[in-house]
Amino acid sequence: MEDQAQLEQASPSVQKRIQDSFDRQGLMGHLGARLAHIGPGRVHIVLPARPEVTQQHGYVHAGATSAIADSAGGYAALTLFDEDSDVVTVEYKINLIAPATGDHLQAVGTVLKSGRTLTVCQFEVYGVHGDGVRKLVANGQQTLIRMNRPTE
């Protein structure tokens, strides 16, 4: 994540809100994924390659790739909402462009259009290798809907 230093950070309260929500996603912890960057309209999630996330040829499974891509897009959308709003994925489309190899995957979710009701995000997933090589392995587009957060 050598480019992270130059990336704009979201406010501490937004970062806390995103991290708290992420920590409640049982799947992210179970896969071993973690938040690597929280900026305004942009979130990075990292997933180490492990046998627990593979498909039949030993690459990272499209489902694991999609899971971090979907979460990266969803949290990118959430960074632009006020604290009374929550976000739900309506749909997404993903192209698996190359075998998902590398030491870890990095999913980058970016808000393309943040509307009152709907948000459209794009995401890319990179395979990051030990030697620093970073290769696009998946790419997609996502529609999300803003929900009122239930009072707890």
Next chain:
Amino acid sequence: MEDQAQLEQASPSVQKRIQDSFDRQGLMGHLGARLAHIGPGRVHIVLPARPEVTQQHGYVHAGATSAIADSAGGYAALTLFDEDSDVVTVEYKINLIAPATGDHLQAVGTVLKSGRTLTVCQFEVYGVHGDGVRKLVANGQQTLIRMNRPTE
């Protein structure tokens, strides 16, 4: 899977080929998913709802829903290939139609068009509740490509 009795089964050799490939998918085992039906051009995968597969509200995460949907479609395609061919997902699109609740999810992948190079599948994911209620939670469409299986 009360309807499974009436479903056409794939041949034993195809069933074995699919099960062997599924067993090599580390992600499916890690999520707790299992093959529930292998028919010609149609595969069912079941995923018990557990804290390890949830999103922030306790429903099954779109990533886990997508993972079993993608595998169900992929294996549905593979049932129609000869044993020298393998299958890779090119892309898919999924709509998350309702919160993924229930005791378990059932993903149903079905081949819509099996071509020489490309296969198009549809998939549905249902939330299945203890009282037998079965509700559509996701729906999608997938493109796959046939690959020559590497000689081992």
Next chain:
Amino acid sequence: MEDQAQLEQASPSVQKRIQDSFDRQGLMGHLGARLAHIGPGRVHIVLPARPEVTQQHGYVHAGATSAIADSAGGYAALTLFDEDSDVVTVEYKINLIAPATGDHLQAVGTVLKSGRTLTVCQFEVYGVHGDGVRKLVANGQQTLIRMNRPTE
């Protein structure tokens, strides 16, 4: 449209509402498309194959195929709304499964889930030949949003 006799028809007022809206779509008239069936949650649109709608090989262009598919899905959604609501396409995904040949194309849009804000539709497009042969040429899935109709 030999199966049309058995298809359930929408009420006359819904049929009129859909037909009036369709008639305001300059593109549909310019392409030569017409409404062939208006049922509750299901709409058919027919497009005669003409040089004006072709791609470079003389088949119907994916853009024309998509145009009638998008309109069929959108009007299928609209049949289930009250007269104060209008519909806008949020996004769709389409697979072009076979060359779009035939005397005309028939697009069939069907509502999969009609929600308060969002509707999800599926659509198929068939190439219909003079001898009655009907072949699937495209298939897709669409998300739409309900809008309040502006007071006129």
Next chain:
Amino acid sequence: MEDQAQLEQASPSVQKRIQDSFDRQGLMGHLGARLAHIGPGRVHIVLPARPEVTQQHGYVHAGATSAIADSAGGYAALTLFDEDSDVVTVEYKINLIAPATGDHLQAVGTVLKSGRTLTVCQFEVYGVHGDGVRKLVANGQQTLIRMNRPTE
């Protein structure tokens, strides 16, 4: 297309090949669309807003927007092929992000990954207004397949 001067142009033979194919697309002529830029892996298509391309509210129809987006992506892919290859759209997904208003639409198709068999493109469509304002109205992602051009 004030930015076109800085854009890299494809070779004259590639430009001719793309233009010839475009001229055979009956739909593009019928809609009034024209090629505005042909660069390596990038093609622009312009569509003047006219009553013939509208939906029921007078905006450009999603089908017309999609048609030029699909062609822009397809021709972007084709710029990178040798003259014995042709291209066919496998599938695409498009988000209609804002009402398609303006004097004309500009579709920009860009190759994301050009593989031996499959190519993945992205496209954006802008509404361009008389005062020079340029607004994103649609965005999408497309999969294409390389075909051998039939000997004529």
